[in-house]
Amino acid sequence: MTVRSYIILSDARDLKEFPNLNGTSALEFLRLDRASINYVPPSLCRFCPRLKSLDLKVNKLTTIPDLTFCRELRVLDLAHNKITELEGRPFKNLSLLHDLLLSHNSISNIPREAFIGLKRLQFLASLLGEVFHIIELDPQLFASALVLKCS
Numbered sequence: 001m002t003v004r005s006y007i008i009l010s011d012a013r014d015l016k017e018f019p020n021l022n023g024t025s026a027l028e029f030l031r032l033d034r035a036s037i038n039y040v041p042p043s044l045c046r047f048c049p050r051l052k053s054l055d056l057k058v059n060k061l062t063t064i065p066d067l068t069f070c071r072e073l074r075v076l077d078l079a080h081n082k083i084t085e086l087e088g089r090p091f092k093n094l095s096l097l098h099d100l101l102l103s104h105n106s107i108s109n110i111p112r113e114a115f116i117g118l119k120r121l122q123f124l125a126s127l128l129g130e131v132f133h134i135i136e137l138d139p140q141l142f143a144s145a146l147v148l149k150c151s
Contacts, residue, residue: 007027037061038082054073054077061083064083065138074097085108086114090114093117099125
């Protein structure tokens with residue numbers, strides 16, 4: 001029998017600081033949605049290297065968190081935040097990520113290299129109508145995706 005480790009803090013509107021997750025190395029699913037978090041510590045993935053799903057929707061994040069060491073991540077939900085750009089290569093080490101939700105943000109620029117590393121991406125939720133400038137993306141970027149749905 002497989003034991004899965006979850007932390008769910010939903011609708012914690014007064015939660016302004018990211019909780020200390022030291023000692024949660026077996027954590028696979030983290031949901032901190034509908035809170036007031038504006039910062040994710042870069043140590044998150046060092047404390048939780050087995051994280052498979054990270055749900056931070058409806059918070060106050062302005063940037064994509066540093067997820068460099070979250071190599072097991074498959075689902076990332078950053079919808080309904082205040083993210084304004086996809087700077088650099090924010091997903092470069094997330095080769096197992098298959099669902100990326102970025103809708104309802106204020107993203108005004110998507111650089112060419114933004115999605116590099118997403119070898120298994122199958123679902124990208126982004127309201128392209130909100131994006132003011134998309135630099136031409138390499139057509140081979142999502143070549144390995146079976147079906148890529150943009151909504």
